[in-house]
Amino acid sequence: MPIISTGPPPEPHRAREVAESFGSDAERYDRARPRYPDALVERIAAACPGPDVLDVGCGTGIEARQFQAAGCTVLGVEPDARMAGFARRGGLEVEEATFESWDPAGRDFDAVIAGTAWHWVDPVAGAAKAARVLRPGGRLAAFWHVFELPPTVMAAFVAVYRRVVPDSPFSVRTDKSAMEGYQVMFAKAADGIAAAGGFGEPEQWRFDWEHVYTRDEWLDQMPTQGTLTGLPEADRAQVLEGVGEAIDALGGSFTMPYATVVVTASKAAGPA
Numbered sequence: 001m002p003i004i005s006t007g008p009p010p011e012p013h014r015a016r017e018v019a020e021s022f023g024s025d026a027e028r029y030d031r032a033r034p035r036y037p038d039a040l041v042e043r044i045a046a047a048c049p050g051p052d053v054l055d056v057g058c059g060t061g062i063e064a065r066q067f068q069a070a071g072c073t074v075l076g077v078e079p080d081a082r083m084a085g086f087a088r089r090g091g092l093e094v095e096e097a098t099f100e101s102w103d104p105a106g107r108d109f110d111a112v113i114a115g116t117a118w119h120w121v122d123p124v125a126g127a128a129k130a131a132r133v134l135r136p137g138g139r140l141a142a143f144w145h146v147f148e149l150p151p152t153v154m155a156a157f158v159a160v161y162r163r164v165v166p167d168s169p170f171s172v173r174t175d176k177s178a179m180e181g182y183q184v185m186f187a188k189a190a191d192g193i194a195a196a197g198g199f200g201e202p203e204q205w206r207f208d209w210e211h212v213y214t215r216d217e218w219l220d221q222m223p224t225q226g227t228l229t230g231l232p233e234a235d236r237a238q239v240l241e242g243v244g245e246a247i248d249a250l251g252g253s254f255t256m257p258y259a260t261v262v263v264t265a266s267k268a269a270g271p272a
Contacts, residue, residue, distance in 0.1 A: 024229055026086040030060035032221035034145055036115060037207040037260055041066045044262070049137040050110035056099045056126070057117025061087035067113070068092075075109075077102050100125050104133045111139050118142035118263075119185055123192025131198035134267040140199065141264040142189050146182045150254050153218075153246045160242030161227065164235045179259065189263040199265035207260045215247040218254075 041063075045051070051072045055064045058076030060083055067074050068091075076094040078084040084094040095102065099121050112130040114121065130140045149157070190202035213221075219240050222228055228236050247254060 024082070025223065026060050026082050028220065029083070029224045030062060030086060030090075032217070032224055033062060033116075034211065034221075034258065036063050036066055036143065036145075037209055038066075040143060040205070040207050040260055040262060041070050043205065044111060044113065044139065044141045044264070045070050045072055047264075047266070048110040048139050049135060052109045053111045053113055054109040054133060055092075056112060056114040056130075057120055058087055058092065058094060059083045059115070059117065061090045061092040061094075063113065063115035064092050065090060072111075075107075099129060102129075108133050108135050109138060110135055111141060113140075114142040116144050118189055119144075123188050124195045127193045127196035127199070131196055131267055136267060136269040138267045139264060140193065140267070141262050143260055143262040144182060144185070146178050146259045146261060147256050148178050149256070150250065152249065153243060153254060156242050156246035157239070160239050164238045165231065182261065186261060186263050190265075193263070193265050199267055202263060202265040205262040205264060207262075208258070209260070210255055210257045212253055212255050213247075214253045215244055218247060218256075219244055 045067065053064075053067050053072045053074045055061075055067070055074050055076045058064050058074075058078045059080075061076060064074045064076055064087065074092060076084070076087055076092050077097055077099055078087065078094050079096065079098045081096055084096050087094045097103070112134060118126065127140065134140065148154075186204060190204075193199050193202045222240060222243065223236060228239065231239070
Protein backbone atom coordinates (compact mmCIF):
# COMPACT_ATOMS: atom_id res chain seq x y z
CA MET A 1 0.00 0.00 0.00
CA PRO A 2 1.47 3.37 -0.90
CA ILE A 3 2.30 5.29 2.26
CA ILE A 4 3.32 8.92 2.15
CA SER A 5 4.05 11.62 4.70
CA THR A 6 1.57 14.46 4.95
CA GLY A 7 2.58 18.06 4.31
CA PRO A 8 6.01 18.86 2.90
CA PRO A 9 7.71 15.67 4.14
CA PRO A 10 11.39 15.37 4.96
CA GLU A 11 13.39 13.04 2.76
CA PRO A 12 12.90 9.48 4.07
CA HIS A 13 16.60 9.12 4.83
CA ARG A 14 16.31 12.06 7.24
CA ALA A 15 13.47 10.43 9.21
CA ARG A 16 15.85 8.53 11.45
CA GLU A 17 13.28 7.89 14.17
CA VAL A 18 11.29 5.82 11.67
CA ALA A 19 14.31 4.32 9.91
CA GLU A 20 15.63 2.99 13.21
CA SER A 21 12.30 1.96 14.73
CA PHE A 22 12.17 -1.52 13.24
CA GLY A 23 14.54 -2.99 15.81
CA SER A 24 11.91 -2.58 18.53
CA ASP A 25 10.94 -6.20 17.83
CA ALA A 26 13.72 -7.66 15.70
CA GLU A 27 12.58 -11.24 16.26
CA ARG A 28 9.09 -10.49 14.92
CA TYR A 29 10.58 -8.55 11.99
CA ASP A 30 12.73 -11.50 10.97
CA ARG A 31 9.91 -13.99 11.45
CA ALA A 32 7.13 -12.10 9.70
CA ARG A 33 8.71 -10.10 6.88
CA PRO A 34 8.57 -11.78 3.47
CA ARG A 35 11.67 -13.25 1.88
CA TYR A 36 12.83 -12.30 -1.61
CA PRO A 37 12.25 -14.43 -4.71
CA ASP A 38 15.03 -16.91 -5.37
CA ALA A 39 15.03 -15.76 -8.99
CA LEU A 40 15.91 -12.23 -7.84
CA VAL A 41 18.85 -13.44 -5.76
CA GLU A 42 20.08 -15.64 -8.59
CA ARG A 43 19.82 -12.88 -11.21
CA ILE A 44 21.70 -10.32 -9.11
CA ALA A 45 24.42 -12.83 -8.20
CA ALA A 46 24.81 -13.89 -11.84
CA ALA A 47 25.12 -10.26 -12.98
CA CYS A 48 28.08 -9.54 -10.68
CA PRO A 49 31.76 -10.18 -11.39
CA GLY A 50 32.28 -12.10 -8.13
CA PRO A 51 30.68 -13.27 -4.88
CA ASP A 52 31.52 -10.43 -2.46
CA VAL A 53 28.34 -8.62 -1.41
CA LEU A 54 27.79 -5.56 0.78
CA ASP A 55 24.26 -5.49 2.23
CA VAL A 56 23.19 -1.92 3.09
CA GLY A 57 20.61 -1.68 5.86
CA CYS A 58 20.83 -5.44 6.33
CA GLY A 59 18.35 -5.45 9.21
CA THR A 60 18.03 -8.91 10.73
CA GLY A 61 19.81 -10.48 7.75
CA ILE A 62 16.85 -11.74 5.72
CA GLU A 63 18.28 -11.09 2.24
CA ALA A 64 21.86 -11.58 3.42
CA ARG A 65 21.11 -15.18 4.39
CA GLN A 66 19.53 -15.74 0.98
CA PHE A 67 22.63 -14.43 -0.79
CA GLN A 68 24.84 -16.54 1.47
CA ALA A 69 22.81 -19.61 0.53
CA ALA A 70 23.45 -18.72 -3.14
CA GLY A 71 27.20 -18.88 -2.53
CA CYS A 72 27.96 -15.22 -1.79
CA THR A 73 30.12 -13.80 0.98
CA VAL A 74 28.11 -11.03 2.65
CA LEU A 75 29.04 -8.12 4.90
CA GLY A 76 26.15 -6.20 6.43
CA VAL A 77 25.97 -2.52 7.34
CA GLU A 78 23.15 -1.65 9.76
CA PRO A 79 22.59 1.45 11.95
CA ASP A 80 20.33 -0.24 14.53
CA ALA A 81 22.26 -2.21 17.14
CA ARG A 82 19.24 -4.41 17.89
CA MET A 83 18.84 -5.47 14.28
CA ALA A 84 22.59 -5.89 13.86
CA GLY A 85 22.77 -8.08 16.97
CA PHE A 86 20.02 -10.34 15.65
CA ALA A 87 21.78 -10.66 12.28
CA ARG A 88 25.06 -11.57 13.97
CA ARG A 89 23.35 -14.31 15.94
CA GLY A 90 22.26 -15.71 12.57
CA GLY A 91 25.87 -15.88 11.39
CA LEU A 92 26.19 -12.60 9.48
CA GLU A 93 29.14 -10.25 9.87
CA VAL A 94 27.70 -6.79 10.51
CA GLU A 95 29.21 -3.34 11.05
CA GLU A 96 27.04 -0.74 12.79
CA ALA A 97 26.70 2.55 10.89
CA THR A 98 24.56 4.39 8.44
CA PHE A 99 25.83 3.70 4.94
CA GLU A 100 26.71 7.36 4.45
CA SER A 101 29.00 7.34 7.52
CA TRP A 102 30.32 3.79 7.18
CA ASP A 103 34.09 3.40 6.66
CA PRO A 104 34.92 0.83 3.97
CA ALA A 105 38.55 0.83 5.12
CA GLY A 106 39.86 0.15 1.62
CA ARG A 107 37.57 -2.82 0.98
CA ASP A 108 35.70 -3.30 -2.29
CA PHE A 109 32.83 -5.52 -3.40
CA ASP A 110 31.17 -7.13 -6.39
CA ALA A 111 27.67 -6.07 -5.38
CA VAL A 112 26.04 -3.50 -3.13
CA ILE A 113 22.49 -4.59 -2.30
CA ALA A 114 19.69 -3.12 -0.20
CA GLY A 115 16.50 -5.02 0.60
CA THR A 116 13.63 -2.66 1.45
CA ALA A 117 16.20 -0.22 2.83
CA TRP A 118 17.59 2.08 0.12
CA HIS A 119 14.89 4.72 0.75
CA TRP A 120 16.53 5.28 4.16
CA VAL A 121 19.79 6.20 2.37
CA ASP A 122 20.51 9.55 0.73
CA PRO A 123 19.91 8.58 -2.92
CA VAL A 124 22.85 10.52 -4.39
CA ALA A 125 25.38 10.17 -1.55
CA GLY A 126 24.50 6.49 -1.22
CA ALA A 127 24.94 5.79 -4.92
CA ALA A 128 28.22 7.71 -4.97
CA LYS A 129 29.52 5.66 -2.05
CA ALA A 130 28.38 2.44 -3.71
CA ALA A 131 30.33 3.46 -6.82
CA ARG A 132 33.44 3.98 -4.67
CA VAL A 133 33.31 0.54 -3.06
CA LEU A 134 32.26 -1.47 -6.12
CA ARG A 135 34.77 -3.17 -8.35
CA PRO A 136 34.58 -2.43 -12.09
CA GLY A 137 31.51 -4.19 -13.42
CA GLY A 138 30.09 -4.51 -9.90
CA ARG A 139 26.38 -3.95 -9.40
CA LEU A 140 24.23 -1.74 -7.19
CA ALA A 141 20.84 -3.40 -6.64
CA ALA A 142 18.12 -1.95 -4.41
CA PHE A 143 14.86 -3.86 -4.19
CA TRP A 144 11.43 -3.55 -2.62
CA HIS A 145 8.23 -5.56 -2.29
CA VAL A 146 5.11 -3.97 -3.77
CA PHE A 147 1.84 -5.52 -2.64
CA GLU A 148 -1.88 -4.95 -2.98
CA LEU A 149 -4.13 -5.82 -0.05
CA PRO A 150 -7.66 -7.06 -0.82
CA PRO A 151 -9.94 -4.00 -1.04
CA THR A 152 -11.92 -4.90 2.08
CA VAL A 153 -8.77 -5.40 4.15
CA MET A 154 -7.29 -2.15 2.83
CA ALA A 155 -10.49 -0.25 3.59
CA ALA A 156 -10.57 -1.61 7.13
CA PHE A 157 -6.95 -0.59 7.70
CA VAL A 158 -7.49 2.93 6.36
CA ALA A 159 -10.66 3.47 8.40
CA VAL A 160 -9.30 2.29 11.73
CA TYR A 161 -5.88 3.89 11.23
CA ARG A 162 -7.35 7.31 10.48
CA ARG A 163 -9.64 7.00 13.49
CA VAL A 164 -7.00 5.81 15.96
CA VAL A 165 -4.08 7.92 14.69
CA PRO A 166 -5.64 11.07 13.17
CA ASP A 167 -2.44 13.08 13.63
CA SER A 168 -0.08 10.47 12.19
CA PRO A 169 2.69 11.80 9.92
CA PHE A 170 1.74 8.97 7.55
CA SER A 171 -1.15 8.97 5.13
CA VAL A 172 -2.28 5.91 3.21
CA ARG A 173 -3.13 6.65 -0.41
CA THR A 174 -6.12 4.83 -1.84
CA ASP A 175 -6.47 6.88 -5.04
CA LYS A 176 -3.68 5.04 -6.86
CA SER A 177 -2.27 1.55 -7.07
CA ALA A 178 0.60 0.45 -4.87
CA MET A 179 2.85 0.21 -7.92
CA GLU A 180 2.08 3.81 -8.90
CA GLY A 181 3.01 4.95 -5.42
CA TYR A 182 6.23 2.97 -5.33
CA GLN A 183 7.31 4.15 -8.78
CA VAL A 184 8.00 7.56 -7.22
CA MET A 185 10.53 5.90 -4.91
CA PHE A 186 12.01 3.81 -7.72
CA ALA A 187 12.47 6.94 -9.83
CA LYS A 188 14.21 8.70 -6.97
CA ALA A 189 16.61 5.78 -6.59
CA ALA A 190 17.34 5.74 -10.33
CA ASP A 191 17.81 9.51 -10.40
CA GLY A 192 20.27 9.24 -7.51
CA ILE A 193 22.29 6.63 -9.37
CA ALA A 194 22.37 8.79 -12.50
CA ALA A 195 23.35 11.90 -10.52
CA ALA A 196 26.15 10.11 -8.66
CA GLY A 197 27.86 9.08 -11.88
CA GLY A 198 30.08 6.10 -12.49
CA PHE A 199 27.22 3.75 -13.41
CA GLY A 200 25.56 2.57 -16.57
CA GLU A 201 21.89 3.28 -17.23
CA PRO A 202 19.67 2.22 -14.29
CA GLU A 203 17.24 -0.61 -14.99
CA GLN A 204 14.18 -2.09 -13.31
CA TRP A 205 13.77 -5.83 -12.91
CA ARG A 206 10.41 -7.18 -11.73
CA PHE A 207 9.56 -10.51 -10.11
CA ASP A 208 5.89 -11.42 -9.58
CA TRP A 209 4.75 -13.93 -7.00
CA GLU A 210 2.05 -14.39 -4.36
CA HIS A 211 1.59 -15.61 -0.81
CA VAL A 212 -1.44 -16.85 1.12
CA TYR A 213 -1.67 -15.17 4.53
CA THR A 214 -3.74 -16.44 7.40
CA ARG A 215 -5.23 -13.83 9.72
CA ASP A 216 -2.56 -14.49 12.35
CA GLU A 217 0.31 -14.34 9.85
CA TRP A 218 -0.73 -10.94 8.48
CA LEU A 219 -1.41 -9.47 11.92
CA ASP A 220 2.04 -10.72 12.98
CA GLN A 221 3.66 -8.78 10.12
CA MET A 222 1.72 -5.54 10.50
CA PRO A 223 3.54 -4.26 13.63
CA THR A 224 6.82 -4.40 11.66
CA GLN A 225 5.57 -1.75 9.21
CA GLY A 226 6.63 1.88 9.62
CA THR A 227 3.06 3.09 10.13
CA LEU A 228 2.78 0.99 13.28
CA THR A 229 6.27 0.57 14.79
CA GLY A 230 6.03 3.79 16.79
CA LEU A 231 2.41 3.51 17.94
CA PRO A 232 1.46 2.95 21.58
CA GLU A 233 0.45 -0.65 22.19
CA ALA A 234 -3.22 0.21 22.78
CA ASP A 235 -3.49 2.09 19.47
CA ARG A 236 -1.71 -0.67 17.59
CA ALA A 237 -4.09 -3.24 19.09
CA GLN A 238 -7.11 -1.32 17.78
CA VAL A 239 -5.67 -1.21 14.27
CA LEU A 240 -4.92 -4.93 14.33
CA GLU A 241 -8.41 -5.73 15.62
CA GLY A 242 -10.06 -3.82 12.77
CA VAL A 243 -7.92 -5.50 10.14
CA GLY A 244 -8.39 -8.89 11.76
CA GLU A 245 -12.16 -8.55 11.53
CA ALA A 246 -11.90 -7.81 7.81
CA ILE A 247 -9.75 -10.91 7.24
CA ASP A 248 -12.19 -13.00 9.27
CA ALA A 249 -14.94 -11.82 6.92
CA LEU A 250 -12.91 -13.23 4.02
CA GLY A 251 -12.79 -16.62 5.67
CA GLY A 252 -9.66 -16.14 7.76
CA SER A 253 -7.08 -15.86 4.98
CA PHE A 254 -6.29 -14.07 1.72
CA THR A 255 -3.89 -14.25 -1.20
CA MET A 256 -1.46 -11.34 -1.47
CA PRO A 257 -0.03 -10.59 -4.93
CA TYR A 258 3.54 -9.31 -4.73
CA ALA A 259 5.82 -7.65 -7.27
CA THR A 260 9.39 -7.39 -6.06
CA VAL A 261 11.12 -4.64 -8.04
CA VAL A 262 14.88 -4.12 -8.36
CA VAL A 263 16.40 -0.76 -9.29
CA THR A 264 19.89 -1.63 -10.49
CA ALA A 265 22.91 -0.44 -12.43
CA SER A 266 26.40 -1.74 -13.00
CA LYS A 267 29.53 0.24 -12.31
CA ALA A 268 31.31 1.32 -15.45
CA ALA A 269 34.43 -0.69 -16.23
CA GLY A 270 37.72 1.11 -15.77
CA PRO A 271 40.10 1.90 -18.59
CA ALA A 272 41.56 -1.15 -20.29
